[in-house]
Amino acid sequence: xxxxxxxxxxxxxxxxxxxxxxxxxxxxxxxxxxxxxxxxxxxxxxxxxxxxxxxxxxxxxxxxxxxxxxxxxxxxxxxxxxxxxxxxxxxxxxxxxxxxxxxxxxxxxxxxxxxxxxxxxxxxxxxxxxxxxxxxxxxxxxxxxxxxxxxxxxxxxxxxxxxxxxxxxxxxxxxxxxxxxxxxxxxxxxxxxxxxxxxxxxxxxxxxxxxxxxxxxxxxxxxxxxxxxxxxxxxxxxxxxxxxxxxxxxxxxxxxxxxxxxxxxxxxxxxxxxxxxxxxxxxxxxxxxxxxxxxxxxxxxxxxxxxxxxxxxxxxxxxxxxxxxxxxxxxxxxxxxxxxxxxxxxxxxxxxxxxxxxxxx
Ligand code: F0G
Numbered sequence: 001x002x003x004x005x006x007x008x009x010x011x012x013x014x015x016x017x018x019x020x021x022x023x024x025x026x027x028x029x030x031x032x033x034x035x036x037x038x039x040x041x042x043x044x045x046x047x048x049x050x051x052x053x054x055x056x057x058x059x060x061x062x063x064x065x066x067x068x069x070x071x072x073x074x075x076x077x078x079x080x081x082x083x084x085x086x087x088x089x090x091x092x093x094x095x096x097x098x099x100x101x102x103x104x105x106x107x108x109x110x111x112x113x114x115x116x117x118x119x120x121x122x123x124x125x126x127x128x129x130x131x132x133x134x135x136x137x138x139x140x141x142x143x144x145x146x147x148x149x150x151x152x153x154x155x156x157x158x159x160x161x162x163x164x165x166x167x168x169x170x171x172x173x174x175x176x177x178x179x180x181x182x183x184x185x186x187x188x189x190x191x192x193x194x195x196x197x198x199x200x201x202x203x204x205x206x207x208x209x210x211x212x213x214x215x216x217x218x219x220x221x222x223x224x225x226x227x228x229x230x231x232x233x234x235x236x237x238x239x240x241x242x243x244x245x246x247x248x249x250x251x252x253x254x255x256x257x258x259x260x261x262x263x264x265x266x267x268x269x270x271x272x273x274x275x276x277x278x279x280x281x282x283x284x285x286x287x288x289x290x291x292x293x294x295x296x297x298x299x300x301x302x303x304x305x306x307x308x309x310x311x312x313x314x315x316x317x318x319x320x321x322x323x324x325x326x327x328x329x330x331x332x333x334x335x336x337x338x339x340x341x342x343x344x345x346x347x348x349x350x351x352x353x354x355x356x357x358x359x360x361x
Contacts, residue, residue: 005031008064008167009071014210015170015202016163020068022075025100029056029063030167034175034319039287040300044307046316049180050290050300051172054325058120061168061192061323062092068164069154070096078102080151084138086188086246087117088324093154094124105151107131107138112245114293114329134240135189136251156191157253165192169199170213172319179204179214181316186298186323187222187231187269188247190258196220196321197261218319220267222258223302225295229271231258243274243332246295246324272301280304281332284322291326291333299323 007026009016032055040048053061070093073081080103083093090106090113097104106121110130121128131138139155146153156162173179179200187193197220206212224232225242230250237250252258262269272280277294280301284290299320306312326333334342347353355361 004028007067008164009067012167012170015167016068019075020071020160020163023071024067025070025074025096026067027057027063027095027099029067030171032056032171034172035288035290037288037290039283040303040320043283044303044312044318045314046182046303046307046312046318048303049176049317049319050284050288051168051319051321052290053168053321053323054292054296058088058092058095059116059325059328060088060092061165061321062088063096064167065156065161065164065191065195066092066096066154069158069160070100070102072160073102073152073154074100076152078152080105081154082107082142082145082151083154084108084135084142085113086135086248087113087328088246089155090126090128091117091120091124094121094126097126098124103127105129105145107142109134109138109248112248114245116328116330135249136236139189139253155253156189156195161191162195162198165195166199166202168321169196170203173200173203173214176317176319179216180218180319181313182221182267182318183218183321184221184223184299184303184318185321186244186247186295187224187258188228188249188252188295190222190231190252190254192321192323193220193222193261194254194257197257197265200265217265220261220265221299221302221306222262222267222269223298224269224271225277225298226271226273231255231269232271242277244277244293244295244298245329246293247298270302270305272298272305276301276305278332279337282337285326285333290322292322293324293326293329294332296322296324
């Protein structure tokens with residue numbers, strides 16, 4: 001127990017606001033692995049690491065922001081919280097709320113959230129409502145509900161969420177000894193790119209109380225799915241589409257902050273197609289040994305795409321945050337590259353048949 005990771009609020013207490021620390025609600029989030037990915041280094045000519053956020057308690061990066069948001073709500077004596085979600089936020093909110101003894105209402109787009117995430121929200125006792133609309137409609141409704149009723153909004157427009165999620169940047173710098181050259185990640189509602197930028201800037205800035213930990217900040221490379229790429233298009237997308245349902249968002253709440261993160265860091269926000277996302281998903285699972293959900297592969301698809309265009313500096317140190325676990329949305333693993341269904345080979349329970357099927361003769 002002496003060496004147990006204590007969750008991000010305890011670990012980064014000196015860099016988080018006091019009001020999230022009065023009544024801490026934690027499931028031990030953060031402290032996720034930074035895994036080198038030689039296959040991606042080879043493909044891009046850079047040195048690539050993966051920040052594996054699927055290793056958080058509910059299987060996504062959302063837990064970093066949910067521990068702070070729910071702790072702050074608990075400190076204020078809140079009884080109920082609400083969120084709109086493409087799935088992961090609802091899974092995380094449901095877990096932390098039930099831990100805090102609060103009611104949790106979640107609004108999700110009808111039929112467009114992955115089964116793993118749906119089951120998590122239900123298992124943790126959330127009041128789950130499938131809304132006839134997309135994520136953007138859900139968020140408008142959730143905001144209005146929180147304005148007019150005694151429930152707190154725990155989407156990433158809540159600044160306590162950003163405070164928690166910035167700790168992902170701290171952990172990357174702590175692991176590498178300095179900031180990487182480039183940080184790549186998927187962009188949906190744009191809270192995470194905002195949070196990471198804040199974390200990298202804070203770690204590179206000395207204050208009266210705290211020293212600078214990093215000598216620089218990384219270029220932020222954000223990637224949207226091609227059918228849901230409002231920031232790339234320069235206008236909201238009214239009917240966003242992508243197989244990466246987690247980032248199926250047409251009007252990101254933190255749009256301006258994402259553009260600021262891009263511009264102030266000398267970064268880019270680009271789009272990747274569903275085909276590129278699935279190809280990256282396959283490389284991650286079959287070669288890097290890291291199973292992620294499709295949205296999480298967007299950052300990897302992005303650096304591969306930029307490398308193909310000669311836009312990855314040779315030898316650059318790149319961290320790609322892979323945001324959610326593959327078990328959230330496992331159906332994509334059961335398809336071959338040509339789209340056909342993968343059916344396991346059936347054999348008898350004898351060594352001869354098994355060796356035969358394995359080609360061991
Ligand atoms: N990756 C995953 C797995 C996500 O679930 C999300 C967002 C993102 C990336 C994008 O992060 O919104 O901060 O730009 N999921 C939200 C949800 C919208 O409701 O779970 P973002």
